[in-house]
Structures are given as structure tokens and as C-alpha cells.
């Protein structure tokens with residue numbers, strides 16, 4: 001018998017979590033204005049809101065926290081990080097930042113002007129926010145297969161080369177400061193980008209003389225999918241695949257709170273020295289000196305070690321395997337989930353879950369609310385609330401996919417928690433027809449509204 005995968009770690013310390021009743025939760029979510037970001041985490045039993053900054057660090061990472069030094073300039077931990085970034089990502093030039101959106105902020109401050117166009121496979125919301133905040137335009141060149149949650153495709157994160165070329169042809173070179181490939185593609189459901197797609201994109205960017213950047217938050221999970229799904233990579237190590245992926249890009253931003261397996265941190269990396277100098281000005285202004293970037297020295301050491309651990313095959317097999325475990329359970333119960341399963345999360349297709357409720361009633365948010373009441377599980381809406389209003393027309397933008405994302409923190413929950421989650425979803429699924437109406441907005445911010453939105457039941 002082929003042995004199943006099991007976690008390549010022992011659990012050395014635990015955090016107790018509080019259980020609650022559906023009656024308590026009904027009260028709490030109402031007080032939170034049906035926005036799960038407003039809930040105290042103590043009111044949540046299994047927190048699948050995000051896999052960002054919610055990871056369990058290893059003994060070696062905690063050791064780095066202890067031995068890290070807190071120098072303002074040139075800390076020992078910074079040099080450890082530098083070595084790790086060079087070794088694993090193959091980049092000699094980089095600046096730490098306090099998280100991913102800070103990396104976007106300092107990079108775009110140096111690269112973007114009003115009226116610019118930034119194409120990508122599918123921009124994450126903070127990336128889109130930072131682009132639109134500068135009166136530039138984020139253009140998603142997503143492959144059509146990504147919009148059908150039932151369609152099997154090994155690399156749904158791929159950029160559509162034809163759509164990309166159309167954008168590159170239709171605009172002046174000076175108005176396209178960069179192209180961004182998000183690996184894995186969070187907005188498309190944690191779906192990977194293939195090495196051949198990365199290579200082709202790099203080739204096209206070179207043809208049009210436009211720099212290519214990664215949004216590399218989940219680069220290691222992407223590399224794992226390349227290893228198990230792309231021909232020619234079966235025998236390569238994750239570290240070799242990661243090196244090759246990064247060899248095609250001119251730079252990257254990274255939220256290190258995901259595949260860095262830390263609780264805080266980010267990076268922005270470059271090949272071009274001039275660009276690094278330009279970004280450095282903003283980095284010092286917004287983040288801190290170039291060798292700490294808004295972090296404590298010890299955080300840099302934990303990240304240096306985290307990058308090494310996240311690029312180990314055994315770790316990735318159990319990590320991505322746990323996501324698939326939850327996905328399979330949901331499928332057994334007939335719950336409509338996106339397939340193939342993503343690297344960091346299972347995405348429930350809310351339009352298929354509630355076909356009788358219109359998208360304008362925020363069905364993925366409704367599902368998030370119901371799952372919370374049912375089991376104390378907190379997921380996050382990736383749908384109409386997240387898509388914000390169109391800055392030009394002021395109207396709701398209806399994305400093709402209306403999803404509830406159940407993001408799994410790294411090395412935190414067991415498969416029993418996954419079983420519990422699937423069972424709670426099943427209970428909601430069984431009573432879905434009793435739910436006749438969705439939600440309406442009573443208060444919202446002009447940008448990134450999903451964080452602070454206030455809702456009511458219709």
C-alpha cells in the first residue's frame with residue numbers, strides 16, 4: 001500500500017480555542033453588521049479568513065526570533081535574510097517591507113503615474129487598490145477557463161497571452177510600466193501559473209520592452225503545482241523550480257505572511273539598480289531604513305528561515321494535501337467547490353450554492369455569514385463586495401466568480417478541523433432552500449469596501 005502523506009512536523013505547543021453556540025453567533029454576527037472582519041477572533045472557532053500572517057512558525061523560526069538583533073542598520077538578521085533571498089529566489093537586490101501591500105506601495109510610488117495601464121493574470125485586491133488609487137488602470141488578462149469552477153485545467157492562474165498582447169499593442173509603451181503575474185493567482189482561486197506561461201509572458205514582455213514582476217505571495221505553492229502537474233518538472237526539486245520561476249522576472253513584490261510562513265513581513269525585489277534606488281526613497285519615507293523596512297530585526301531572521309522551510313517538498317505536499325482534503329470532503333457532500341482545488345484555500349461557488357438568490361444580494365457573503373452561524377467558521381467573501389464599485393460608473397462590479405474562500409493557515413489546523421468545516425458547510429447546504437434572501441449594504445467605504453462594509457439581511 002502506498003503510504004499517505006502525513007505532516008512532516010510534531011505539534012510542540014498549542015493554543016486553546018473557544019467554542020460557542022449558534023445562538024451566541026447569531027447575536028455576534030448581527031452586532032458585527034454581517035461583516036466577518038468585525039468579529040473578535042475569540043468569537044471564531046476555526047478561522048479560515050486568511051492564510052496571511054496566521055501561520056505557525058517552527059522551532060527554528062522561533063530560535064531566529066530569539067537570536068535576531070535589533071540594529072537599525074545592517075542587522076545580522078538582515079544579512080541572514082539577504083543570503084536566503086539570494087539562495088532561494090536568486091535576487092541580490094531587495095528591500096524588506098512590513099507586508100505585501102507596503103511592497104506594492106513603495107514599488108508603485110516609483111513606477112506608476114496617472115493614466116498608466118498595468119496588465120496581469122488577475123490582480124489581488126490590494127494590488128488593484130494601489131493601482132487605482134494612483135488613477136492608473138489594472139487590467140486582468142485572465143484565461144476564460146478560470147471562470148468556470150467545474151472545468152478541470154491544471155493551470156487556471158495562467159495569463160491569457162492573446163488578451164495580454166492586445167493590451168500591450170493597444171497602448172503606448174510609456175503607459176505600461178510593468179506586467180504583474182500573481183503566483184499562485186489568489187483572485188482566480190489560488191490557482192497556479194505554469195512555467196511555460198511564465199516563460200511566454202517573459203518573452204512577450206521582452207518583445208515589448210516592459211518589465212515583468214511577480215506578485216510572489218504564494219510562490220512556493222505555485223512551484224509545487226509545477227512539479228506535480230507540468231511535464232518536465234517531475235524530477236526537479238522545489239528549490240530548483242523556484243529558482244527557475246524567478247529567473248524570468250525583473251522583480252517581485254511579496255507578502256511574506258503567506259509562503260514566508262511568518263506572521264508579518266514583505267519584500268520587494270529588483271534586478272535593476274536604478275529602480276532600486278528610486279524605490280529606496282519611498283521605502284525610507286514609508287517603511288523605514290533599507291535593512292529593516294518596518295520590521296523588527298528578529299522578523300527578518302524568521303523570514304529567512306521560513307523561505308527555506310516553505311520550499312521543502314514534504315512540507316508542501318502536506319500543506320497542499322490538507323487543502324485538497326477539505327476540498328474532497330466538500331465534494332463528497334455535493335457542495336459546489338472550485339476545481340482543481342487551490343494551493344491555499346478551498347473556494348465554494350456561491351452562485352451554484354444559492355442559485356435562487358441574485359448576485360446583487362451578495363450571495364458569497366450570505367454563505368460566509370451562514371457558515372459562521374452554523375459552525376463558528378470564518379471564511380471570506382471573494383465576490384461582489386470585494387470587487388468594489390467601478391470607479392468610473394460608481395456601479396457594483398459583478399465578477400464572474402462569486403466565491404466563499406476558506407483559506408487554511410499553514411501548519412495550524414488538523415484534518416479533524418477540516419472534517420468539522422465540511423460538515424458545517426453540508427448543514428448549510430441542506431438548509432439552503434429555506435434561505436430566500438441575501439444581504440444589502442447600509443454603509444461602505446469608497447475603496448476596499450469589504451473590510452469595513454456594514455450590511456443588513458433583506
Ligand code: F0G
Nearest residue numbers: 050052099100101124126186215217255
Ligand atoms: N498579493 C496577494 C496575492 C495577496 O494574496 C495579498 C494578501 C497581498 C498581495 C497583500 O499582502 O496582506 O501582506 O499586505 N492577501 C491576504 C489574503 C490578505 O487573505 O489573501 P499583505
